[in-house]
Amino acid sequence: MPRHEYSPQQALEVLMMxxxxxxxxxxDQIQAAIDVGKDVSETExxxxxxxxxxxxxxxxxxxxxxxxxxxxxxxxxYFVEQPLFVASASDNLAQATVGVPTLQRFRHQSHNEDSEPxxxxxxxxxxxxxxxxxxxxxLSKTAEETVPLKRVAKExxxxxxxxxxxxxxxxxxxxx
Amino acid sequence: xxxLQDLETAIDALLDHPLGDSQYQLNRxxxxxxxxxxxxxxxxxxxxxxxxxxxxxx
Numbered sequence: 001m002p003r004h005e006y007s008p009q010q011a012l013e014v015l016m017m018x019x020x021x022x023x024x025x026x027x028d029q030i031q032a033a034i035d036v037g038k039d040v041s042e043t044e045x046x047x048x049x050x051x052x053x054x055x056x057x058x059x060x061x062x063x064x065x066x067x068x069x070x071x072x073x074x075x076x077x078y079f080v081e082q083p084l085f086v087a088s089a090s091d092n093l094a095q096a097t098v099g100v101p102t103l104q105r106f107r108h109q110s111h112n113e114d115s116e117p118x119x120x121x122x123x124x125x126x127x128x129x130x131x132x133x134x135x136x137x138x139l140s141k142t143a144e145e146t147v148p149l150k151r152v153a154k155e156x157x158x159x160x161x162x163x164x165x166x167x168x169x170x171x172x173x174x175x176x
Numbered sequence: 177x178x179x180l181q182d183l184e185t186a187i188d189a190l191l192d193h194p195l196g197d198s199q200y201q202l203n204r205x206x207x208x209x210x211x212x213x214x215x216x217x218x219x220x221x222x223x224x225x226x227x228x229x230x231x232x233x234x
Contacts, residue, residue, distance in 0.1 A: 006180045014180065015187055022191045023200045075190065078199050131206050147205045156195040163190040170178050170186055 003175060008064035011171050015071055030074045034067045068171045072164060079160040083152040089129055090151050098122040126151075 004011075020027040037059045044054040062070060099118035130146035190196075 002177070004178050006178075006183060010180065011183055014184060018184070018187050018191060022196075023203070026200065026203050029203075078203065079190065079193070079195060082199060082202065083195065133205060144205065147202065149202075150198060152195055152198065156193070160190065160193055160195055163186065163193065167183075167186050167190060170183055 004170070004173065008068060008171070008173055012064050012068050012071070015068065019071075019075075026078065030071050033074055034062060034070050037061045038066070065171075065173055069168075072168055072171065076161075076164045080157060080164060083157050083160075086129070086149045087151055087154075087157075089149070090126065093127040093129060094124060096122070096127070 006014075016027060016031065019030065039057050040060055042056055042058045044056070046053050097120040100121055102117045102119050129149040131149060132146055134141070134145035
């Protein structure tokens with residue numbers, strides 16, 4: 001007996017429609033990942049018994065069930081893995097120390113990089129992490145030169161992980 | 177049996193989650209930039225994982 005009142009195609013259409021309504025750019029990116037399709041191997045039997053069958057690679061479209069899983073994997077990357085990546089980077093950088101010169105140096109003074117005295121600070125402290133969106137070589141100006149990466153509460157990541165798991169179960173048609 | 181309404185509720189829970197807002201913003205401001213950089217033949221961003229491999233052009 002089927003466990004769903006909807007088909008894989010209906011499920012995919014509802015997911016993409018809601019995603020498009022929420023964020024068009026993300027929807028376009030996920031649609032593009034689906035439309036790339038997949039590579040399969042095809043075999044063409046040889047008409048000559050002395051020759052081997054011809055095997056070639058072909059790109060085919062995903063089934064609706066496969067496309068649903070592709071979309072959910074992409075959403076998992078956005079809503080679970082990216083925040084985990086930010087948390088991991090924040091944890092690693094918190095352990096990093098920053099070397100601050102202990103003596104003020106003037107331009108005319110000769111300097112030896114090896115002997116410059118520095119004090120190490122900041123270990124165990126949360127650091128600000130930003131992504132540079134305005135590159136050094138860029139002539140055109142972007143709205144913001146940097147984008148901050150902010151840590152998200154673990155509970156929220158877990159909620160999203162649960163939401164993805166729930167959706168994967170609801171789009172599992174293997175026993176229908 | 178799961179209904180279409182159940183599915184819609186589950187999708188809403190994911191897309192409308194409070195965590196979503198910051199992720200949508202990050203996507204708009206950084207991912208879009210990565211694609212733009214890739215179009216300008218700066219493959220570094222893609223190598224850093226900012227552009228999904230599925231979008232790489234030959």
